[in-house]
Amino acid sequence: MAVADQPTDDEAPSASLNHRIRTDITEKIVSGIWPPGHRIPFEHVLTEQYGCSRMTVNKALSELVRAGLIERRRRSGSFVRHPQSQAAILEIHDIKTEVQALGLPYHYDLTERLLRGADAADYDSFEVETDTPLLQMTCVHFAGERPYCLEERLINLATVPEAETIDFADTAPGAWLIAQVPWSAAEHKIRAASADRATAKALDIAKGAACLIVERRTWSSGKVITKVRLTYATEGHTLVARFAPSGE
Amino acid sequence: MAVADQPTDDEAPSASLNHRIRTDITEKIVSGIWPPGHRIPFEHVLTEQYGCSRMTVNKALSELVRAGLIERRRRSGSFVRHPQSQAAILEIHDIKTEVQALGLPYHYDLTERLLRGADAADYDSFEVETDTPLLQMTCVHFAGERPYCLEERLINLATVPEAETIDFADTAPGAWLIAQVPWSAAEHKIRAASADRATAKALDIAKGAACLIVERRTWSSGKVITKVRLTYATEGHTLVARFAPSGE
DNA sequence: CAGTGGTCTAGACCACGTA
DNA sequence: ACGTGGTCTAGACCACTGT
Structure with missing residues (x-):
């Protein structure tokens, strides 16, 4: 598999790959670069961007679903959630x-x-x-x-x-x-x-x-x-x- | 791989395997069968019990860590957490x-x-x-x-x-x-x-x-x-x- | 040192929903 | 029908740590 350029080459050097993917996407969302409703890249795209297997990407995105940041729909893709009721x-x-x-x-x-x-x-x-x-x-x-x-x-x-x-x-x-x-x-x-x-x-x-x-x-x-x-x-x-x- | 007997044969028939493993263990913990500090079976044991790969067991246990129900230590195993400060x-x-x-x-x-x-x-x-x-x-x-x-x-x-x-x-x-x-x-x-x-x-x-x-x-x-x-x-x-x- | 969990791979099949 | 995500496999290497 071709290893594309890494999106963040000036970030923290350590941590797991799936954690890196998660924090990269989280940053895009909370900063507003990806507003609510925005479609985030497909799994196979992220797979290429990060040069990793689909399992790793999937784990990262699954945890973002758990955290309530994104929602995923088959055949459609993954989307930044609209903020709902605040929960603390x-x-x-x-x-x-x-x-x-x-x-x-x-x-x-x-x-x-x-x-x-x-x-x-x-x-x-x-x-x-x-x-x-x-x-x-x-x-x-x-x-x-x-x-x-x-x-x-x-x-x-x-x-x-x-x-x-x-x-x-x-x-x-x-x-x-x-x-x-x-x-x-x-x-x-x-x-x-x-x-x-x-x-x-x-x-x-x-x-x-x-x-x-x-x-x-x-x-x-x-x-x-x-x-x-x-x-x-x-x-x-x-x-x-x-x-x-x-x-x- | 040998498929051993399934621990819960009278439970909900559907849902994913890793979800089944998670709910089985959760039930043991919240019912008190496995008290705080109890060591839960090693990954390779659960792998045999459920007849699945280690990845599936690992995913289930990782989510229990996230949920705060268990903690895991290398070389020691996984343990039921002592209840701490309540969070709501x-x-x-x-x-x-x-x-x-x-x-x-x-x-x-x-x-x-x-x-x-x-x-x-x-x-x-x-x-x-x-x-x-x-x-x-x-x-x-x-x-x-x-x-x-x-x-x-x-x-x-x-x-x-x-x-x-x-x-x-x-x-x-x-x-x-x-x-x-x-x-x-x-x-x-x-x-x-x-x-x-x-x-x-x-x-x-x-x-x-x-x-x-x-x-x-x-x-x-x-x-x-x-x-x-x-x-x-x-x-x-x-x-x-x-x-x-x-x-x- | 040996055995645990942490992470990852390169595939695979399936369910589902949109086109 | 087709492409998405959902789930799973059967390995692998590594870090850490208790014995």
């Missing part, structure tokens, strides 16, 4: 890690630990049968001496029976669950709300103060493992989400 | 789409449109030189007759000079920018805050009411294109983020 990666950290990242000492208090059966209200939000054994807990996470976050958690003991035997006075339930249970899906709902009387008392803030609430449900093998509501006291508390289209 | 996909929709999804009529008012040069305060948050031309806009998005969201936006005219010529009375700046500019990175900060006097007036809510604030900065080719602060009036407004480790 939201990192949900362990609360202990969060607090320590602020340079503050961390501790937490378990204020409630209750074993009960599921009722009708749980069915809606938790997707469990009535009377399924649940472990209900409330705890407050501290940053230094100030309350940082109120955690209200339900654990489905039908899926995680070991949780009943754990003394969560020492181990935070979130950290224990992450280490213990393989989870396959999670849903987060993020909203703002004014602190009600009980929340204000627990977090030692004024009633009516704005709070950031994160509600998370976690599934494993199609069953809900746990549901947690995290209420952040600090008005300054911020979630950060980042996005880069190529995933790099 | 946060979808950021166009506001018009958001409102219409609620079944409410959408419109918006442009209440400010100001051409000015960057000052020192912009430098911190916007990463632009002093006197860079900026377009500053404020608008209110309505759901039905109620204010839904307050948008305060800055556009860097050095990177998007065409924006100066657009009449944003008809086209919302967010929608125009997404269609116009290829963006390569975005950062979102999400927090709760009490409405100040101006915000409360713009959104027709009580001063001090809890609001959800999303601040977004968007880059293209290393330069900031736009910075926007979205303040949601509705206490009930919720962002939803989902996660599935295998990306499926």
Whole structure:
């Protein structure tokens, strides 16, 4: 096969060929040289340009599809995608890690630990049968001496029976669950709300103060493992989400 | 090559082989059969089990690495990863789409449109030189007759000079920018805050009411294109983020 | 040193959709 | 019908690293 000139001869010298192809094309797209809808070269053309086999080109383009940068249609070719709904990666950290990242000492208090059966209200939000054994807990996470976050958690003991035997006075339930249970899906709902009387008392803030609430449900093998509501006291508390289209 | 028994003979009949291998392994991991740290079979073993070439097995395992489910070490093998920080996909929709999804009529008012040069305060948050031309806009998005969201936006005219010529009375700046500019990175900060006097007036809510604030900065080719602060009036407004480790 | 994964090749057959 | 991408093969060489 004839080895044509390499498109980028002044680029980083190393890295794999398929990675080179990917970054070359990514650069063309994010810089706007290839606008949305533009047809990118056929596989056999890239094969010649880079002097490599079709498999290598295909791997590079397949990963661009995964990253959402291009779409491919048989018999038509590959095209730069029109930007759609923006999607961002939201990192949900362990609360202990969060607090320590602020340079503050961390501790937490378990204020409630209750074993009960599921009722009708749980069915809606938790997707469990009535009377399924649940472990209900409330705890407050501290940053230094100030309350940082109120955690209200339900654990489905039908899926995680070991949780009943754990003394969560020492181990935070979130950290224990992450280490213990393989989870396959999670849903987060993020909203703002004014602190009600009980929340204000627990977090030692004024009633009516704005709070950031994160509600998370976690599934494993199609069953809900746990549901947690995290209420952040600090008005300054911020979630950060980042996005880069190529995933790099 | 000897074709050994297929591990899953009661599964979905179709799909590609590498997809089958991937889902088989994913199932083992998320179900807990293979706990974190467990070594998954070597490539040559899977090659025999599935009666396929090493390339196919390798592709399946490579995608599991991408998905963050496993990690691979030369000479050691491939291992189920210990779950780390949770990461969720946060979808950021166009506001018009958001409102219409609620079944409410959408419109918006442009209440400010100001051409000015960057000052020192912009430098911190916007990463632009002093006197860079900026377009500053404020608008209110309505759901039905109620204010839904307050948008305060800055556009860097050095990177998007065409924006100066657009009449944003008809086209919302967010929608125009997404269609116009290829963006390569975005950062979102999400927090709760009490409405100040101006915000409360713009959104027709009580001063001090809890609001959800999303601040977004968007880059293209290393330069900031736009910075926007979205303040949601509705206490009930919720962002939803989902996660599935295998990306499926 | 031996065995693992990382990458690549030069083919091949097939599914699919546009012309 | 034809050319595209989708998938797969049966090898190969190399880098790395644990024993």
